[in-house]
Amino acid sequence: MKKPGIILAVTLFVFSGSKVAAQESVKEIKPDKSPVDISYHRGEDKQPLAKVQYARPSKDGRTIFGDLVPFGEVWRTGANEATEILFYTDVSFGGKEVAQGRYSLATIPGEDNWTVILNSALDQWGAYTYDEGKDVARVEVPAQKTAGTVEMLTMYFEGEGTSQGTLVIAWDDTVVKVPVEFNL
Numbered sequence: 266m267k268k269p270g271i272i273l274a275v276t277l278f279v280f281s282g283s284k285v286a287a288q289e290s291v292k293e294i295k296p297d298k299s300p301v302d303i304s305y306h307r308g309e310d311k312q313p314l315a316k317v318q319y320a321r322p323s324k325d326g327r328t329i330f331g332d333l334v335p336f337g338e339v340w341r342t343g344a345n346e347a348t349e350i351l352f353y354t355d356v357s358f359g360g361k362e363v364a365q366g367r368y369s370l371a372t373i374p375g376e377d378n379w380t381v382i383l384n385s386a387l388d389q390w391g392a393y394t395y396d397e398g399k400d401v402a403r404v405e406v407p408a409q410k411t412a413g414t415v416e417m418l419t420m421y422f423e424g425e426g427t428s429q430g431t432l433v434i435a436w437d438d439t440v441v442k443v444p445v446e447f448n449l
Contacts, residue, residue: 297320298322298323298344299320299321299322299323299343299344299345300320300321301318301319301320301321301345302318302319302320302321302420303316303317303318304316304317304420304421304422305422306422306424306425306430306445306447307425307426308426308427308428308447308449309426309427309428311426312353313353314352314353314354314428314430314447314449315350315351315352315353315356315422315430315432315445315447316350316351316353317348317349317350317351317370317420317422317432318348318349318350318351319342319343319348319349319370319418319420320343320344320345320346320348320418321343321344321417321418321419322343322344322417322418322436323416323417324414324415324416324417324436324437328437329436329437329439330374330376330436330437330439331376334374335374336374336375336376337373337374337375338373339371339372339373339382339392339395340371340372340373340374340392341371341389341391341392342370342371342372342418342420342434343418344418345390345391346388346389346390346391347369347370347371347386347387347388347389347390347391347392348369348370348371348420349367349368349369349370349387350367350368350369350370350383350432351366351367351368352364352365352366352367352368352447353365354447354448354449355447355448356445356446356447356448357444357445357446357448358383358402358404358443358445359381359402359404359405359406359443359444359445360404360444361402361403361404363383363401363402364401367387368383368384368385368387368401369383369384369385369386369387369389370382370383370384371384371392371395372434372441374408374439375408376408377407377408378405378406378407378408379405379406379407379408379441380403380404380405381403381404381405381406381432381434381441381443382400382402382403382404383400383401383402383403384396384399384400384401385399385400385401386399404443406441406442406443407441408439408440408441409439409440409441409442410438410439410440411435411437411438411439411440414437414438415435415436415437415438415440417436418434418435418436419433419434419435419436420432420433420434420435421433422445423442428446428447428449429444429445429446429447430444430445430446430447431443431444431445432445
């Protein structure tokens with residue numbers, strides 16, 4: 266028969282040793298260089314009509330458009346995973362009819378105009394596997410200069426509380442806007 270004191274001592278030794286080993290294996294957690302953000306457009310009843318989820322890279326003194334993000338090439342419009350947009354209802358996206366659903370959002374930046382793309386391929390890393398054949402809508406919008414520098418890529422909806430809004434994409438010294446009409 267085993268003595269309870271011996272079992273307790275062995276159990277404490279095993280668990281305290283495991284705790285030390287677990288503490289030694291924990292690495293320093295560093296904040297993500299491009300944190301994920303989510304922006305919503307909500308209707309009159311405060312229910313979400315659209316959601317955009319994206320990673321927010323920083324300017325960090327770099328030249329963004331025409332350098333880090335080349336003109337005329339498909340860009341994931343963010344960092345890391347491709348940006349995704351979810352419409353909770355059918356919409357008119359920049360004048361193009363788009364069914365309710367989730368889409369990847371990419372852009373082709375230009376000096377004067379951008380092409381904003383909704384694509385049916387989801388869960389992509391960047392735009393490395395972008396397939397133009399899966400485009401649902403392509404909208405061309407003017408590129409405008411911002412009043413000041415936007416340090417981190419920023420996306421949001423203007424027109425909160427209405428059935429019409431504008432998807433705003435701003436970074437560095439550039440902003441583009443896509444009108445969105447929600448079919449309620």
